[in-house]
Amino acid sequence: MSTAEIHRQITADEIAHTFEEEATPKVDLGIYAFEDWVALAIFWVMALAVFLQFFTRYVLNDSYAWTEEIATYCLIGVVFIGASMCVRLSRHIQVDLIYRYLPHLVARGLSTVIDLIRIAFFGYAIKLVWVYIQIIGDESMTTINLPKDYVYYAVLAGFVLMFVRSVQVALQHLRQGYSILERPGAYDGFEG
Numbered sequence: 332m333s334t335a336e337i338h339r340q341i342t343a344d345e346i347a348h349t350f351e352e353e354a355t356p357k358v359d360l361g362i363y364a365f366e367d368w369v370a371l372a373i374f375w376v377m378a379l380a381v382f383l384q385f386f387t388r389y390v391l392n393d394s395y396a397w398t399e400e401i402a403t404y405c406l407i408g409v410v411f412i413g414a415s416m417c418v419r420l421s422r423h424i425q426v427d428l429i430y431r432y433l434p435h436l437v438a439r440g441l442s443t444v445i446d447l448i449r450i451a452f453f454g455y456a457i458k459l460v461w462v463y464i465q466i467i468g469d470e471s472m473t474t475i476n477l478p479k480d481y482v483y484y485a486v487l488a489g490f491v492l493m494f495v496r497s498v499q500v501a502l503q504h505l506r507q508g509y510s511i512l513e514r515p516g517a518y519d520g521f522e523g
Contacts, residue, residue: 377405411489
């Protein structure tokens, strides 16, 4: 029994036709929401600040102090605004093992309670951040003469978006009759 490979000669026309047969995939930007684009824009501002910090420190040997602070505040914005994308897509960390062993009605009820707890948590977080802004919102940044309330408002916007998205997700779970906790395969594409 031989394990030698057998190769067939391919003509130039056959190679050219393989490029014609491949359909270029359509780009669908409709799956992205407002917060995705905002988080992306803040991310690129952060990336530019980090690059500028690297360039000034290691190439010019005289680093700009403000780039580190801007990058830190941009990271805060990316985290909190980007977290609303995770709420919308149900991608936060969750434990769904117990739902496999619970009866359907109990699992459905527990999933609904978790949706309500998530909504209440984000609502309370909005209140807490608002109170925090009222107390310390007028402080200035350390290296730049700008108020820190821009950062706090980004956190507030992130929690507001997470609250709105969690309400939307809870309504979706009620409409479809299950959540990602009950049927994770339906969200990952493994369930038909």
